[in-house]
Amino acid sequence: MQRSHIDALRAQINEHAPARKVVDVPAAFQEIFPHKGLPRGAVSCMNPSSALAIELIAHTTAAGGYVGVVGWEGLSYAGVESLDTIIVVPQSDLNVVASLAESVDLIFYRGPEAHLSPTQSRPLMAKVRKGVASVVMVGVDVASPAVRLSGRISTFHGIGCGTGRITSFDLELCCQAHGMSRSTTVTIGAGGVAASTRTQVPACAL
Numbered sequence: 001m002q003r004s005h006i007d008a009l010r011a012q013i014n015e016h017a018p019a020r021k022v023v024d025v026p027a028a029f030q031e032i033f034p035h036k037g038l039p040r041g042a043v044s045c046m047n048p049s050s051a052l053a054i055e056l057i058a059h060t061t062a063a064g065g066y067v068g069v070v071g072w073e074g075l076s077y078a079g080v081e082s083l084d085t086i087i088v089v090p091q092s093d094l095n096v097v098a099s100l101a102e103s104v105d106l107i108f109y110r111g112p113e114a115h116l117s118p119t120q121s122r123p124l125m126a127k128v129r130k131g132v133a134s135v136v137m138v139g140v141d142v143a144s145p146a147v148r149l150s151g152r153i154s155t156f157h158g159i160g161c162g163t164g165r166i167t168s169f170d171l172e173l174c175c176q177a178h179g180m181s182r183s184t185t186v187t188i189g190a191g192g193v194a195a196s197t198r199t200q201v202p203a204c205a206l
Contacts, residue, residue, distance in 0.1 A: 023106050023134040026059045032175040032182035038134040042146035048139045051171055052151030053108055054079045061085045065105035070096050072110040094124050101131035110138040148176040
């Protein structure tokens, strides 16, 4: 993405100035997150769970927030209604992430790197700390992330004996932060998102 395009997007978004210290997540997810959301001005890590990413994107954009998706070409936005507040950049470019962090609410970055060294991540971290976004590295690890988040679909509902159609699915979530790990299973489908179970254990036990 050209620098001029990024500047134009920033000018458009600057009126949307968030006052909260976290990006809100769906109510069924909140109990596993510190302060009930993803911390702004910080970098978190997540496994490549498209189902979880779409739920977070849909919730943020429905609330009027802006989302950036950088480098995740295969992500489907079928479950998202407010597509006009999503900035999609196909290339895996950390400079774009750093620029968007100044203005948007939530950024997902999926890159070829399995791990960002301190030398690679230091300029990004400095930009993110000064910005307002919560940055989520997908399948990419950094040292000391604010949150480690994972999602896994465990069960599909609506199909039996080889017939029917998927009406909902269970998504197992785990969030590690501040030395603790919290998990929940949520059912996502036509009826919305509902939590079914929760547990809390020390992170070192996982």
